[in-house]
Amino acid sequence: MFVSVRFYWIFILSTIPAVLSENVAFIIIDVQNCFLPGGSLAVTNGEEVIPIINTLRSKYENKFRLVVLSQDWHCSNHISFASQHNETSAYNSITLTYDDNGNICDPCQTVAYNVSQMLWPDHCVINSTSAEFDDTLTRKDSDVIIRKGFNCDVDSYSAFFDNGKFSQTGLHKILQDADISTVFVTGLALDYCVYYTSSDAKRLGYTTYLVKDGSRGVANSTSVDALTDMASNGINIIQSDGVGAILESITSAAVSSCSFVLTIPLVIPMLASWIISGI
Numbered sequence: 371m372f373v374s375v376r377f378y379w380i381f382i383l384s385t386i387p388a389v390l391s392e393n394v395a396f397i398i399i400d401v402q403n404c405f406l407p408g409g410s411l412a413v414t415n416g417e418e419v420i421p422i423i424n425t426l427r428s429k430y431e432n433k434f435r436l437v438v439l440s441q442d443w444h445c446s447n448h449i450s451f452a453s454q455h456n457e458t459s460a461y462n463s464i465t466l467t468y469d470d471n472g473n474i475c476d477p478c479q480t481v482a483y484n485v486s487q488m489l490w491p492d493h494c495v496i497n498s499t500s501a502e503f504d505d506t507l508t509r510k511d512s513d514v515i516i517r518k519g520f521n522c523d524v525d526s527y528s529a530f531f532d533n534g535k536f537s538q539t540g541l542h543k544i545l546q547d548a549d550i551s552t553v554f555v556t557g558l559a560l561d562y563c564v565y566y567t568s569s570d571a572k573r574l575g576y577t578t579y580l581v582k583d584g585s586r587g588v589a590n591s592t593s594v595d596a597l598t599d600m601a602s603n604g605i606n607i608i609q610s611d612g613v614g615a616i617l618e619s620i621t622s623a624a625v626s627s628c629s630f631v632l633t634i635p636l637v638i639p640m641l642a643s644w645i646i647s648g649i
């Protein structure tokens with residue numbers, strides 16, 4: 371009897387951290403040398419996101435169940451590089467064609483997919499210094515690293531899917547396995563990889579917060595368009611100084627839920643003991 375009671379309480383107490391722990395992931399997109407000053411595809415003022423991201427981590431590390439860093443990770447002859455295409459140049463857009471298996475047409479008998487592709491300077495080549503994360507970006511062994519764009523024939527702005535939606539990166543399953551329901555997205559660049567990642571997160575059912583001052587765009591006009599589109603699709607556009615209050619509200623909801631959940635296992639045994647003792 372003593373043993374069973376002891377295990378009962380151990381079980382009850384062990385459920386408390388799980389119920390109280392917020393189902394939140396912090397996603398940091400592509401804070402790599404190639405997108406920072408001196409990089410081949412430097413985002414203007416991109417370095418300004420680093421202290422903001424580091425501060426969010428240091429203040430709220432225990433609130434984030436997962437911290438995810440995405441990493442653009444391209445073959446040296448990647449199809450998104452302007453250097454791989456004749457008679458065009460960087461920042462021009464072309465249309466790529468794929469068959470029904472998601473293979474690039476070279477050519478193919480039947481074109482199944484047309485995918486618009488912006489051409490970029492060579493950047494973030496696999497195992498190069500350019501592809502490394504910035505040295506000053508806070509990192510931990512527990513961080514989840516999601517590499518994207520390593521298929522030479524298709525680009526991947528989103529940390530969830532390639533641009534043709536032919537394959538997943540694995541991030542969705544990782545978030546599902548960790549029971550994540552809310553994501554905060556930061557990083558580079560606002561109008562491409564941050565935008566596509568946030569949009570996919572929302573579409574996949576996650577409550578999604580885009581931390582605007584924790585991100586910078588390639589161009590002002592496309593950044594404005596991206597922010598407008600995200601807001602219209604239910605993505606919450608916030609500033610970093612608003613993250614604390616949002617996490618607090620999530621914690622409060624979890625505490626309320628915990629109180630309700632614990633009512634049954636705590637009250638029923640108490641009532642039973644009263645009845646047995648004749649009170």
Ligand SMILES: [Zn+2]
Pocket residue numbers: 442443444450493494519
């Ligand atoms: Zn890229």
